[in-house]
Amino acid sequence: MAELNETRLYDTGISHGPGVLPTVPAMWSYSSLKEAEICPRRFALARADYPDLWAQHGYPRLPNLPAMKGDVVHGALQIIVTALVTAGCVSPRTADAVTVLRDLGGYTAVAQRTLDEQLRRLDGNPRISADRREQIDRALSDWLPEAREQIQSYLNRMTLHPHPAPAPTPTPAPVGAPTRLPAKRYPIRGGTHPERELVAAHLRVRGRVDVLSVDADGAEIMDTKTGAEAPTHRDQLRLYALLWMDDRESNPDALPVTALVAAYPDRDVVVPVPTEAELADLRAEVTARVGRADAMVAANRPAAVVGEQCGTCDVRGLCDEYWERGTPNTVDVVNGGWYDVEGTVLREHGVKSWVLREGRTGSNLLVRTPRPSFTLPVGEQVRILGVRRTIDPDEADALIASLNSSSEILSVVSG
Ligand code: SF4
16 A cells, blocks of 8 residues: 555646646545446546646546436435434425425425535536536536426435434534545434445445434435446445444444335335345455555556546546557547547648647548637647547548537647
8 A cells, every 4th residue: 555645646648737646545435446446547547636737636527417417316315304304204295394395495496506516516627618517507407307306206205214312413524634534423323314424444445325214123225326227236235234234333233234225216126135144245355355446546557447438537638548549540430429539730721620630540630620719739739538520421531520619628748
C-alpha cells in the first residue's frame, strides 16, 4: 500500500497539466471496489486532483442523465421517508402521512429541491459548455413529472417502521477530518432508517443502505434501483448483508438479516439472504478483493484495462493506452457511429469545417463543427471526444466526421 503522504504524479499528456494520484482508500465500497477491478487506471484518474485545471477534487465529471435521475429519486426518497418515520407514520397512504407530505410541499416540490441540488453540483465544471448545461437543465426539468410517479411508486410499496424512541442524531465527523472516514455511528435497534451507512471496519468496506428497517426479528435491507435489473444488484445486497452482520457498532446485538430487497421502478425483487457459510465465503472473498484492489491502486501507474468500458469512460481523454490502442480509425467506423479521434489540425476548410490529419493513419479527415464559433487550434495536436462518422453519398471515399455541442477538444502537449 502506498504511504499516505506519498505524492504520485500522472502525466496526462494534455493541457490539463499533471494529475496527483489518490492514495489507497481507507474504506472501500461495493461500487469503488468494482470500479477499481474493471480498470485501476480509470479509478485512479477519476479521483486524482488536477490543480492546473480546477480546485475541486477528482477529474470533472461529465453529467450522466440516468445517474442524475437516480440521485434525484434517491434524494427525494430520503427526505420523504425521514419525515414520515419521524412523524410516526407507518405508511405513506395514511392521513397523517398526507399531512407530512403537504408540509414538505408535495412530491414534485421535494423532487425539484433535490434536482436543484444536483444541478448546483455542475456549477464551475470546466467540461460543461453553456449549451450543454442548458440542455441538461431542460431535460431534467421535463422529466420531473415522471420522477414524481417513480417516487410515489417506491413509497407505496414500503412499510415504514417508526422508531420506538427518538433516534439519536448521528454525530458529524469533526471539522477538518478526512471526508472518506465515516461519521460516528450509533446502534440501530428499531425503526426505518433511510440512507444508513454500515461499516465492516476489519474488512475496510462500507456501504450506504437506501432503506434499513429493523425490528426485534432482525433487519430488512432495501436498495432502490432506478435502472434495469442486473445481477450485480444481488451481489451488492449480499455485501450489505455481510456489512450488517459485521458492523458491531450499528448491530451490537448481532440481529440477523430477515430480507434483502431490490426495489425497481415497477416491482420488488427479493434476494435470498446468505447463510452463515455463504457469509464466511463472502468475507474471505471480500478480503482478497480488497487486498488486490489496494495493490492495483497503489501502483505508480495504475494498469489501464482497455475494452468496451472505455467508450463511456469519463477520463479516457487522459489515458494514453486508450489513444494508442482503444480508438478506431475513421475509415473503420460505420456511418453514424460515434467515436474519438486524435490528430493534428491542419487548416480551416470552411466556416464550419476543418481538416485534421489523423494521428495513427496519416489520413486527412474533414471535421464539421456545429456552429462557426466552434474553432479548432490550427497546428496543434488534439484529442476529440465524441465525433460522429458521416458518409456523404456524393463523396463516399471522403473521410468526414461531425462534432456536436457535447464534443470535447483536448490539446495534446506531449508524446
Ligand atoms: S479509457 Fe479505458 S483503459 Fe483508459 S482509464 Fe478509461 S476505462 Fe481504463
